[in-house]
Amino acid sequence: MKFTISSILLCTPLVLAAPQLAPRAPKNLKVVGASVLGSGCPYGSAKVKTDASNTIFDIRLSEYVVKSGPNTEASDWRKNCKLTLNLQYDEGFQFTTLSADMRGYAIIPSGVQGHCLNTVDFTGQKGQASYDLTLAGGQGPFQLSSDTDALVWSGCGGSTAIMNLNTQCWISPPEKRALIAVDQVSSELTVRMALQWKSC
Template sequence: MHFLAALVPFMGLAFAAPQAAPKNVKIHGVSLLGSGCPPKSADVQIDATGSLFEATFSEYQVQSGPNTRASDWRRNCKLTINMEYSPGFQFSILKTDMIGFAEIPAGAKGQCINTFSFTNDAEKHVDYVMKLNGHYSGAFDLASQAGVASWSPCGGSTAILNMNTACSLSPTHLPALIAVDHISGKLKVKFALQWQSCRK
């Protein structure tokens, strides 16, 4: 099953913590792996409720044009979060926010997809798609919200949430760039969870 999120641009998106979260949410492990997050180049911040997340990447750069190769044209980073929470709840991704910098010439386009899924249920995932069409030059701050939610399974108190951030450029012969924001030195992906009680 595959869902596509609608993209809506916002500047300075503020995430509010969901009110129906379980009392106890614990994060037992976070791992990062991919060409966009070499060792010691990425970090994940999680709020006290376990519902607001911010992943930052300091070496995430996608580049096309002369003297580049296939490995430069696409980058990805997979974030895996092992969660434990009070029984009787389930969660889904409420919204995401992506902040970075891009130089896209006329005739070129960039795309970033944040894909969320649950381990053992990879077929049921949600894609948050961000598109940057040339000519574009400068920082970007874009948020998206899913039209259809994909909820974690009921009947348990643990879940492994996966997020894969993949950015690419085309056509590859034109010089273009998607990279970290010049001010913060980071490319950021923020996302919020929404919770609900499982039906008995």
């Protein structure tokens, strides 16, 4: 039995002008740092890979497991992992997430709900984009995808920016046995994020 998506909630706290999209990324683009931190990605369990253009990022989490039921504790019922991405690039550009997809596997029985929430923001700036997914009544793979209508952009006037992507999953109520975990095929929960650029 596969999941039914009981709700998808999308928040857009910033009202943004239509972007003037750049045809490509800045000529000089460098990943200064990419790190992960959180209960869902303990040290050594996460891998961050980038493509040749430094605009597509794959985050693979091998120990992101949320579980509830007998013999579990509060720390088992909720997990998170925060990706911090520090980019250096030519002045005159801004960037945001073109897409961000989170894929995993879950077992959620009747009477229990699983929730996953992703938020994107920039260090030192107000506002964030967020999107979430509620899973109920089934088991199988799931995917939580961002929407291009919910975007937050890096600031203009500089040549560096730090983007934060925080993913959280939790189960409620915690008394019944349920699971949100890595995909059974890949043995990893994956998040793929692609960037898009515009001229300031």
